[in-house]
Amino acid sequence: MSVWFVTGASRGLGLEIVKAALDRGDEVVATARDPRAIEQSLGTSAGLLALPLDVTSQDQADEAVRQAIARFGRIDVLVNNAGRGLVGAVEETSDAEARAVFDINVFGLLTVLRAVVPTMRAARAGRILNISSTGGVVAWAGWGVYSATKFALEGITEALRLELAPLGIQVTSVQPGPLRTDFLASSSLGQVERVIADYAPTGGASREWAGANHGLQEGDPVKAAGALTTLVDLDEMPARLPLGTSTLADIRAKLAAVGAELEEWQELSRSTDVVPA
Template identity: 85%
Template structure:
């Protein structure tokens, strides 16, 4: 049965993916800063490992432990991530770098460690957990969306690079899931507040507080959809999850198509024309 390697697995969507994979009878390597989070799961098919994705040495050790215990890795789920809400100007350098360190550079740390295992086997699957915010950016979510836009670019290129080697790659784009992502104890908020952004970035802070626990998405159902990808002969390049995600992405694509049509003459005016 497949061996899953799941980062950010101690709670929320990551934990649901661990449960769903175990429920299928698969083996799971679950990574978290504190592996005691998995004590209640107790299964011979589960290996809990300490994992801070920003620490390359710890990532390498976790992957080595996975290979030693199960002989390899078949499905990598890059789920570790953190949120940040605040207007772009309000966001400090330290706050921006912290979210990029986890969401982008942490993901790259894991890819550098796991991809050689998949290449050696000439098979495997990589599921990078993005967001609706990886396609559509909203006021107050600019830096967070920037990390997910970066993930989308990495995923799109990685898919092309690994396809000839028998490895499939998908970007999973969940909408709001009813986890603790929006909780004040989980979602990062920038320290600086600028009054001019009260109705834009500030409104996003308010929205996050008011909608915690009211999100439309069911994390267990999202995990079931994600784990079902392992059964497909050919995985999609992208998997949006949720009704609002479909609507938001369709709206974004329509707006881009309209811009292309409206401004195509100006766009073409930059072409080099031989004398």
């Protein structure tokens, strides 16, 4: 039996992860800004501890971990799932809008890591799943600032994996494609206030796509949650786990384009080396 600590657990993928863990007999600390939403969906049980957590608050994160340890004695699996989207061209995005999404997606993740990792280091064991996105590998017009938060998460995860591996803790970046959750609804996806006409075919098209595709996403969040329960049971978790057919296609196309560009410009790249005397 494992003890899970899941952020952003009141809806969407987070809620499905909690359900999947409970269904297999694990114990779960499910956190959200309003934990009553978790109990309304799942009821109460001995294996479920629903706690309030605003991931931007270190005090709340530390208290949630304290209560988790008091209730279950340890944390085996941390799922950093809390996050928010933002659509709009880079120039259209205000400083406040950019900072707000970075506060949750990047600094919030770091806040939770600081609270949970010490317990895992003490146990010399643990699994950490950082929920990234296809947008953590590939950036599209209209999603630049959101992708920047997920690119940051990818860098944090890659380094954290190296830092924690000698201490018995494994770390994976999970990269879902479009899941059929409420991510494209206004409750999860912010839209920048400023609209610049020149970006109508690019950033504007992304805004239109988000509105038109809510509820039509290709990914099944229940199956995604099941993939994560499979992942944490592996002897060795991969560094990255893309989820979904379109994610695989998008990442493969990005890697192929980067590889081709490296080949095309390698002479200019090498020309900057210091020439040995």
